[in-house]
Amino acid sequence: xxxxxxxxxxxxxxxxxxxxxxxxxxxxxxxxxxxxxxxxxxxxxxxxxxxxxxxxxxxxxxxxxxxxxxxxxxxxxxxxxxxxxxxxxxxxxxxxxxxxxxxxxxxxxxxxxxxxxxxxxxxxxxxxxxxxxxxxxxxxxxxxxxxxxxxxxxxxxxxxxxxxxxxxxxxxxxxxxxxxxxxxxxxxxxxxxxxxxxxxxxxxxxxxxxxxxxxxxxxxxxxxxxxxxxxxxxxxxxxxxxxxxxxxxxxxxxxxxxxxxxxxxxxxxxxxxxxxxxxxxxxxxxxxxxxxxxxxxxxxxxxxxxxxxxxxxxxxxxxxxxxxxxxxxxxxxxxxxxxxxxxxxxxxxxxxxxxxxxxxxxxxxxxxxxxxxxxxxxxxxxxxxxxxxxxxxxxxxxxxxxxxxxxxxxxxxxxxxxxxxxxxxxxxxxxxxxxxxxxxxxxxxxxxxxxxxxxxxxxxxxxxxxxxxxxxxxxxxxxxxxxxxxxxxxxxxxxxxxxxxxxxxxxxxxxxxxxxxxxxxxxxxxxxxxxxxxxxxxxxxxxxxxxxxxxxxxxxxxxxxxxxxxxxxxxxxxxxxxxxxxxxxxxxxxxxxxxxxxxxxxxxxxxxxxxxxxxxxxxxxxxxxxxxxxxxxxxxxxxxxxxxxxxxxxxxxxxxxxxxxxxxxxxxxxxxxxxxxxxxxxxxxxxxxxxxxxxxxxxxxxxxxxxxxxxxxxxxxxxxxxxxxxxxxxxxxxxxxxxxxxxxxxxxxxxxxxxxxxxxxxxxxx
DNA sequence: CCAGTCACTTAGGAGCCCTAAG
DNA sequence: CTTAGGGCTCCTAAGTGACTGG
Numbered sequence: 001x002x003x004x005x006x007x008x009x010x011x012x013x014x015x016x017x018x019x020x021x022x023x024x025x026x027x028x029x030x031x032x033x034x035x036x037x038x039x040x041x042x043x044x045x046x047x048x049x050x051x052x053x054x055x056x057x058x059x060x061x062x063x064x065x066x067x068x069x070x071x072x073x074x075x076x077x078x079x080x081x082x083x084x085x086x087x088x089x090x091x092x093x094x095x096x097x098x099x100x101x102x103x104x105x106x107x108x109x110x111x112x113x114x115x116x117x118x119x120x121x122x123x124x125x126x127x128x129x130x131x132x133x134x135x136x137x138x139x140x141x142x143x144x145x146x147x148x149x150x151x152x153x154x155x156x157x158x159x160x161x162x163x164x165x166x167x168x169x170x171x172x173x174x175x176x177x178x179x180x181x182x183x184x185x186x187x188x189x190x191x192x193x194x195x196x197x198x199x200x201x202x203x204x205x206x207x208x209x210x211x212x213x214x215x216x217x218x219x220x221x222x223x224x225x226x227x228x229x230x231x232x233x234x235x236x237x238x239x240x241x242x243x244x245x246x247x248x249x250x251x252x253x254x255x256x257x258x259x260x261x262x263x264x265x266x267x268x269x270x271x272x273x274x275x276x277x278x279x280x281x282x283x284x285x286x287x288x289x290x291x292x293x294x295x296x297x298x299x300x301x302x303x304x305x306x307x308x309x310x311x312x313x314x315x316x317x318x319x320x321x322x323x324x325x326x327x328x329x330x331x332x333x334x335x336x337x338x339x340x341x342x343x344x345x346x347x348x349x350x351x352x353x354x355x356x357x358x359x360x361x362x363x364x365x366x367x368x369x370x371x372x373x374x375x376x377x378x379x380x381x382x383x384x385x386x387x388x389x390x391x392x393x394x395x396x397x398x399x400x401x402x403x404x405x406x407x408x409x410x411x412x413x414x415x416x417x418x419x420x421x422x423x424x425x426x427x428x429x430x431x432x433x434x435x436x437x438x439x440x441x442x443x444x445x446x447x448x449x450x451x452x453x454x455x456x457x458x459x460x461x462x463x464x465x466x467x468x469x470x471x472x473x474x475x476x477x478x479x480x481x482x483x484x485x486x487x488x489x490x491x492x493x494x495x496x497x498x499x500x501x502x503x504x505x506x507x508x509x510x511x512x513x514x515x516x517x518x519x520x521x522x523x524x525x526x527x528x529x530x531x532x533x534x535x536x537x538x539x540x541x542x543x544x545x546x547x548x549x550x551x552x553x554x555x556x557x558x559x560x561x562x563x564x565x566x567x568x569x570x571x572x573x574x575x576x577x578x579x580x581x582x583x584x585x586x587x588x589x590x591x592x593x594x595x596x597x598x599x600x601x602x603x604x605x606x607x608x609x610x611x612x613x614x615x616x617x618x619x620x621x622x623x624x625x626x627x628x629x630x631x632x633x634x635x636x637x638x639x640x641x642x643x644x645x646x647x648x649x650x651x652x653x654x655x656x657x658x659x660x661x662x663x664x665x666x667x668x669x670x671x672x673x674x675x676x677x678x679x680x681x682x683x684x685x686x687x688x689x690x691x692x693x694x695x696x697x698x699x700x701x702x703x704x705x706x707x708x709x710x711x712x713x714x715x716x717x718x719x720x721x722x723x724x725x726x727x728x729x730x731x732x733x734x735x736x737x738x739x740x741x742x743x744x745x746x747x748x749x750x751x752x753x754x755x756x757x758x759x760x761x762x763x764x765x766x
Numbered sequence: 767c768c769a770g771t772c773a774c775t776t777a778g779g780a781g782c783c784c785t786a787a788g
Numbered sequence: 789c790t791t792a793g794g795g796c797t798c799c800t801a802a803g804t805g806a807c808t809g810g
Contacts (some may be wrong), residue, residue, distance in 0.1 A: 533803055
């Protein structure tokens with residue numbers, strides 16, 4: 001970590017303490033700021049300056065990522081071709097328009113009005129929980145509280161009492177607590193000494209409360225604003241930068257940027273052409289004109305002294321004494337306490353990312369055209385603050401101003417800024433454990449469960465549509481089939497040249513699939529090979545139904561490799577269609593649905609009541625893994641994988657030897673006992689028996705561990721666990737098989753899924 | 767319909783930190 | 789006590805999808 005984002009003051013102090021030593025720099029910065037503002041302005045209107053399309057063949061075959069070579073040429077060609085080609089194809093199959101009136105929505109909360117959805121909805125209410133999907137509209141008067149100012153924050157110190165959910169006592173022991181952090185700090189000092197662990201154990205059961213119906217996300221919001229990145233600390237003069245073999249002094253801004261590069265020197269990013277080119281270009285913008293005229297070739301730059309300096313620094317940090325480390329920890333904790341929480345509607349909630357992203361070099365993933373560009377430092381005047389009108393507004397650091405303070409309760413973010421690489425907006429939002437995130441998450445799974453009820457009908461329909469006489473419908477139905485069956489992502493269009501060339505379902509190109517009428521003993525095999533989100537390769541061969549196959553052949557006719565496979569389809573068309581089939585349905589719901597249903601099925605299949613605890617956990621992980629594979633959640637095999645696998649194997653071998661030794665002894669003890677039949681020998685026998693059992697168990701545990709790890713080599717379970725699997729399935733499974741939930745969810749995860757832990761019983765059905 | 771904007775979810779990797787084993 | 793390695797947290801990029809205004 002940057003470990004250097006020093007002190008809480010970094011938020012506030014740029015004007016006070018820190019300033020003296022930086023006066024000089026500050027001036028220069030300010031001067032630059034002007035230019036910068038202009039540049040930032042430009043962003044808004046499309047930043048055309050970097051339109052370099054360096055034609056490059058990929059050679060890198062780093063693991064399985066980025067290794068599919070389809071992309072670059074595509075970029076060039078794609079541009080012009082599109083329009084007219086499309087038109088040419090237009091008439092291939094007659095298209096007629098059947099536009100239907102759209103469904104209604106109420107501000108973000110989906111109203112179920114489609115007849116289809118209504119009829120298919122016995123609403124699985126476990127009788128008690130208010131569904132997030134259909135808020136009962138009984139509390140129309142909700143909004144009358146709109147302008148109130150909360151006097152108290154509910155923080156419940158309830159540690160025991162796990163279940164009680166049916167008792168309707170949300171009013172229980174809400175400690176009256178001053179909102180003002182003053183008191184909080186005091187409170188804290190008392191406990192902090194020992195373990196800071198005690199904290200206020202928030203046990204607010206928001207899921208037992210009504211939800212707002214008017215599209216507002218909150219009624220009251222107060223926070224202290226973000227924490228800014230620590231200012232640049234000039235390096236000691238003895239750490240030199242060399243150009244063309246000669247030491248060269250750089251002005252502060254240029255030097256700071258140089259340190260960004262130096263810090264990455266060991267990373268292979270810095271060897272990539274695009275990265276270097278982008279870096280040099282942006283770096284030069286920070287230079288004085290002399291520097292600029294001198295430094296023209298990155299190859300002549302030597303950053304190694306700087307790099308060594310940082311390495312030494314981080315080494316020193318590791319070597320720090322316990323005390324020093326503790327001090328840093330405490331400081332971090334203080335910062336967290338001060339800036340890491342906000343008050344939203346009477347409750348203190350954890351903020352997800354309260355630190356502003358520090359400046360640095362942009363690291364895109366895959367073959368990103370903008371890798372190496374300079375991410376500018378974010379200043380208070382770049383930040384928009386969002387909070388309640390009647391809250392205590394966050395203060396900008398002395399001598400600075402926010403860009404804007406607004407009071408928009410239709411959104412959930414507390415602060416935002418525009419980033420300079422893509423011109424996109426970044427937000428500060430709440431932690432996943434917060435009500436606002438939890439509700440949404442819950443709702444997501446409820447939507448997926450509604451899909452479960454009508455997925456049969458939808459499948460019948462899209463299969464029917466394979467026969468449609470309209471091209472667009474055939475394409476739509478085949479794409480939907482892929483999304484359903486293979487859990488592909490929707491595949492929005494992307495701006496070319498702005499990002500890595502990756503695709504999803506709707507944006508698949510001809511070059512991404514291959515058709516094999518026959519392959520081995522299978523017929524109609526489709527081979528997929530493309531880079532998806534994060535440039536993770538998707539590779540899969542799948543036999544499809546004849547009709548699908550024939551359709552694909554049709555779609556491919558007269559197309560170039562870089563043409564769109566589904567030229568009459570995009571995500572917005574697809575989603576519009578889905579919306580008509582089921583209220584709230586979009587392409588990504590299929591991923592959620594298929595992931596969750598797969599987990600549930602797998603857990604049923606793999607169930608084995610006699611299994612030991614570790615075996616059960618293994619089963620769970622396998623079920624989880626099936627989902628991860630479905631969703632193509634990969635990871636780079638850990639660098640130490642082979643070695644650690646070997647170590648484990650050694651352990652297993654040892655254990656095995658131990659076991660056979662123990663068995664021998666047991667045998668001996670047995671015959672001893674047979675011979676003597678005395679108490680002593682019986683005792684020994686028992687002991688040996690126990691020993692064997694114990695070793696057997698240990699061995700089994702190791703073996704399970706080995707299997708699990710081997711199977712996990714390139715699969716990442718976390719993503720699906722966190723984003724796709726209805727946590728209630730897991731909770732129910734744990735209850736059913738007496739597996740402690742801690743085996744499945746760590747602390748953070750339990751916090752995120754608190755709602756599920758609380759409400760799911762062992763008979764929960766997704 | 768289309769491009770642009772905005773909000774919010776989903777994603778893998780870096781690196782810190784804890785723990786179990788030596 | 790030290791060390792290795794694996795888990796967890798943080799970080800922030802990269803998606804999805806709604807909406808807007810022309």
